[in-house]
Amino acid sequence: MFYRLSGTYHTSYAADRKLWKIPADRWMVILLLILAVLAPLYVSPLYLGSYVLPWVIWSAAALSLTLLMGLAGQLHFGFAAVMAIGAYASIHLVRFGVPFELALLLSGLIAAAIGTVFGGAALRVKGLYLVMATLAMQYLVDWVVVNVPAISGGAHATLRTPEVSFLFVPVESLAARYWLALGWAVVLTVFFMNVKRTSFGRALVAIRDKDFAAAVIGVDPFRTKLMAFATSSFMGGVTGAILAYCFYRAVTPEQFGFNVSIQLVAMVLVGGLGSVIGSWLGAGFVLLMPIFLTNVVSGLAAGGWVPVSQNFLSHLPLMIYGAMIIGFLLLEPLGLAKIYDNIRKYFLVWPFRHARS
């Protein structure tokens, strides 16, 4: 149909190495990018600020986490803590007088340094034990942030982000904050798609598939795992800073709690491990679907269609969220990315049945 191909046939190595091998995919990406950049012009500020902006930022966070979980295969249940380190570091650096652009990079580096310590656990254990170790780290970082007044600004305090400008554009209006977040998410997306083609990315995949087999063919598991934690934590730290400056604008420790870590893992799994489009779809799905369904049910309840109590309604987002995780794991373990891939493959060779690639 719109792909106008009966499969993917390349005539040169250059064509085979392209990021988007089929012209229709390339045009779709360009169209989506134009739509995303122009979003402040045609999306109402309410929807832009409370749905599109968080979606973009959480997609960046999911991309950071899926580098670690999807490519390198290291489970991480304390990623919100890494983001918290980035967020708090950037705020304190800017207050200290560091320019915002530099503070973003530095907060990423600080998060990478501390995040690599998390990775120290990965050198010794994996699987369930790595989950537990990162979970314990999450609680430790939470405790330090809450109980050191120099970081959190006192117990139960909210820390307002100072006013900053990025490359001489003040990060104040909704559109400016959205464009900064979108820019960072696009940078991460491009980075992620290319890292899969570098020797580093292939080393990560080798470690994921079997670490001692990777060691046999000359990939150093020690170095590669630490690099994976450092890279992913750097990306997560900057995303945390972006989240603080562009979305929350007043930071409390609860915004980076254990539940947020679980939400991130859910985004990565629902989207599909190690997939770029999966991170975007998964973040949007996990973030927006409970809100959407709760609105539907409360609308029905208000109209008298379904008899549910107020108490039930207030617990509905949790139920939908849990049911969504279970449903995806049972019915489509490869996530939304696989669903998208199935649809795309169907239309790739339509009206024929089978794609060759």
Add this chain to the structure above:
Amino acid sequence: MAYFLELLISGALTGLMYSLVALGFVLIYKSAGVPNLAQGALVMTAGYSVWMVMAWGLPVWIAIPLAAAIMFGFGLIVERLLLRRMVGQPVIMVVMLTLGLEILLRGLVPGILGSTPKPIDLGIDFAPIIIGDVFINRTSLYGGIAALALVGASLLFFRTRLGTKLRAVSDDHVSSWAVGISVERAIGISWGLAGIAAVVAGALWGSSQGVDWTLSMLLFPAVAVVILGGVDSIPGVVVGGILVGVLGTVIPGYLDSFVGGSTRDVVTSLIILLTIMVRPFGIFGREDIERI
């Protein structure tokens, strides 16, 4: 000194009550190899079911066996509908599935039965027992005794014919199939037993702090107990429980006033981390963790 003794005793008893929660985790891990992160929510569901049965007007000694029967069936259903389909999947899938179950139950059960804390009256006197100048909470005392009794019963159970089957399944699934043991039924039964352990934990914790969603937060100390004692060891549950309880009570008892509270979570986290760093298989666990 009296302060220290009191912290020590109340810590040990609290720790034994943690081991009630941890026992369910170990029962499932031992036979199925599944890390059940929904054990906290299972305890919460059990607490709600005890409350529900008692709200029908039944006395305690009928209510608890009835709730145990309900939770046994619930465990069987969870295994049949969810976990059986995850056989052979990577551990992250199983971990996330149980976490999804935890989130679902935390929404569903309080959503239907009400989220205000529900009292459970087990007929335990609230006045503490006083020995010398040490006060002992009666609920914790009975909880500790119940934990020891349940762990003893589990140890005996693993010597029966059915228990031997479960041990065989925990050793090797394929070999158990080969000698004619129904692995699926064995794993289902272990989920049911975890449900029964959850009823005891839910009733005792519910009577000491009321039944609401916060019961599911017991998962975190229970995980520390399990990691410290060894994920596949039942005696480890008692030793790990007492250690986690004592350290998690004595250290905050002296430190909380200096650093501003909630050091208990920090102690629990550090126990998990240090155990994983020093001896990942725990005190009594079998040393078969894959190393690089």
